[in-house]
Amino acid sequence: MKYRILTLLAMAFCCTLNAQAKYEREFRIKKSQFPQASLVLAEPFLNGVRKLRYYKEIDSSKQSYEIKFKRDKLKYSVEFNDKDVLEDIEVGISEVDIPEATYQAMEAYLKKHFSKYKIRKIQQQYPRTAFASTEETFRNAFQNLMLPEIRYEVMVHAKTTGHYMDFEILFDFEGKFLNQRKSLPPNYDHVLY
Template identity: 45%
Template sequence: MKLIVLGMMKCNILLLLALFLYVNPLDAQLKYEKEHRIRKTQFPEHALIFIQKNITNAKRLKYYKEIDGSKTQFELKLKKDRLWYNIEFTEEGNFKNIEIEIQNVDVLDESYTQITTYLEQKFSSYKIKKIKQQYSADQEETEILNTAFQNLITPEIKYNLIVRGKKDSNSFEEFNILFNAKGNYISSRKSLPPNYDHTLY
């Protein structure tokens, strides 16, 4: 009898250990992102030179440092011609991409349908908080900036969505989800709560 009880206890312990170590493969693919507002003097010098040379007639410039897993990058947020832009730079201050905030009506119908189909399959409930049209640094930098500032739709653009979603019985969490121009899923990362915008590091 003691042997049976001991055997059952051993099985229960192994089962609990297995459950504890289990990781949802979808969550394992997620990267975590957190950004902090910083002073202009803390921004990479190479990026500041790029901004001075290429960005004119911009307002409300704000500087951020973003930590995405083990990777660090920098981001400039600004308003130009009544539109909001985010310009991302590598840790060294090299131009990475530029994003423009848009509305869902600005996304091609077929692409938006593809995006919402993915979100409905991924979450039991969700809300799209923000959509950004992204132009990546796969062309000459000034050409990308000109295209972005004209808000042109090209086959190379991506859609970066900030989504507040809930999976089954879990609580709501915020995700940064990237799609290509056709609305096909590319990658996800979970956003940690940002520090208040007025906090400087």
């Protein structure tokens, strides 16, 4: 009896912890399934892009839509919320594209909080709220400008308390920690076994 109660309490505690995590999944969709108003906002800026793809992203608290493409050898991701408002534009970069002092501050945070880690991906983020207009946000992102308003989103595979997990960690322009959340591994639903 005593063990049953302990087991039930442990299971309830684990379920509570999992409910607080913010998980997201991304699904590729057709252009016709992408919100028309968001598409109208983005289309003037999509001239000359390659590998144009549309995605729907669902997490525990919201739903959003993304357009991913390549332009001038860089990978871009343009995210809209479900109300057709631009949220941010992300540009895939590498370590050498980040100012040295900023990268050192980010690395110091990672070393302090994880016993082992591997950086999987870095994106330079241009949040819409940081700029005067959608057009300015697109212009700054396409010029890949180093502005104090940008943020860095780092995807890390790290060891915590004996096991490995994936995290998305957000840093500001100077490498100061802003936010961290667990992330699910990529969706492989399309693979047949």
